């Protein structure tokens with residue numbers, strides 16, 4: 617199996633090194649990732665300037681790897697152009713969860729979405745970060761088990777996977793979309809200029825069987841997604857009213 621790996625934390629993130637190491641057990645691995653962090657860039661693509669791609673052999677032993685001065689979605693577009701025989705795109709392992717609302721901002725998930733838009737299966741993988749870096753060794757067996765399950769299928773599909781620090785099992789979940797408090801916190805910089813931090817904190821508890829609920833309860837969460845955002849119930853109602 618030919619696997620393309622990218623992320624939004626940048627090519628020097630320990631998360632992408634951990635993912636590449638595990639993915640090697642499933643086939644040929646190539647890495648095309650952003651040269652600097654691109655977290656929360658969503659599905660942005662670069663269309664107003666040319667992109668550059670440079671060989672980046674430092675982090676990955678015996679793996680063909682490149683860094684790109686663009687977004688995660690750019691990396692997937694370029695990666696699939698370079699390696700048209702790619703069968704699946706893996707994005708991650710992100711240092712930080714991509715659950716519920718954050719799917720809308722996530723660069724990690726956007727890379728997997730971009731793969732599906734280009735006709736290749738996409739899987740996004742993330743884990744929360746506490747005061748210390750994630751213990752990727754501890755997650756190794758669970759990442760392998762999830763990849764074994766998801767890589768076994770042939771269909772064009774999109775999955776969002778989140779790993780708690782100490783998993784006790786795996787759950788299939790749906791996306792939790794609950795309101796969050798996206799408030800702005802003002803501050804003063806050392807030059808006494810005003811600046812602002814944007815914060816995101818959940819206002820409501822997660823519903824059972826959702827991605828947030830699973831990770832809060834120490835389960836690996838796998839959410840099957842689709843690109844079609846159409847509100848089917850609303851569409852049916854409007855058509856009926858016509």
Ligand code: MN
Nearest residue numbers: 624625655710
């Ligand atoms: Mn990130």
